Amino acid sequence: MTKSIKLLLFLGVLAALSWGMYECKYYYSYYSDLKERPWAYSRDADAPLLVGKWQGRFTDPDGVAKKLALEIFVPTTDEERWEKAGRKSRRRRGSSARRNFDGIALVESKLGKETYELWGGVNKDDYHLFTLDFITDETKMLPINNFYINDSSPNSWRDDSMTLTLNFSYRRPDKSSFWSSSDPRFDKKVTVTLNRQKQ
Numbered sequence: 001m002t003k004s005i006k007l008l009l010f011l012g013v014l015a016a017l018s019w020g021m022y023e024c025k026y027y028y029s030y031y032s033d034l035k036e037r038p039w040a041y042s043r044d045a046d047a048p049l050l051v052g053k054w055q056g057r058f059t060d061p062d063g064v065a066k067k068l069a070l071e072i073f074v075p076t077t078d079e080e081r082w083e084k085a086g087r088k089s090r091r092r093r094g095s096s097a098r099r100n101f102d103g104i105a106l107v108e109s110k111l112g113k114e115t116y117e118l119w120g121g122v123n124k125d126d127y128h129l130f131t132l133d134f135i136t137d138e139t140k141m142l143p144i145n146n147f148y149i150n151d152s153s154p155n156s157w158r159d160d161s162m163t164l165t166l167n168f169s170y171r172r173p174d175k176s177s178f179w180s181s182s183d184p185r186f187d188k189k190v191t192v193t194l195n196r197q198k199q
Contacts, residue, residue, distance in 0.1 A: 060146075143173050
């Protein structure tokens, strides 16, 4: 066997080992998520998960009827998982970080549209309980004083139903906030039920 053939065989073996390690990292990550993030991943395509699109209606502390649509993203997409598998080293994350998620929300009413980013985390002992923060897009404030969603807790979900307890922040068009201890509207919490939106 000539040296060039040996070299080609050696390179072929290296490439196969490298590809095998690449796939092993991907599937190790995937099966770890199936076990540690059952609220976000399942082998069953029809399994109810926290991730996905949800929709419901509520009335804010000013009595304005509003529609809430939110989407909770999977923590790691397939594309991101393959990308991470190709890296030589992975950053270690704490167990609490593996319970976190993000997403987006849109609130619509006669006043206009409110857009939000979402940040949340499931409970360590029961992933059907979770916290959720609504981050207002300050570049798109409504041209009228408004009760924006600030955060929500306690929250729960099961199957195709989600219940949020909304807390609010009163914001002016100039982005400043206001609160009055003598006005019960400013301490009001609103419970809203959302339903899963089928794809």
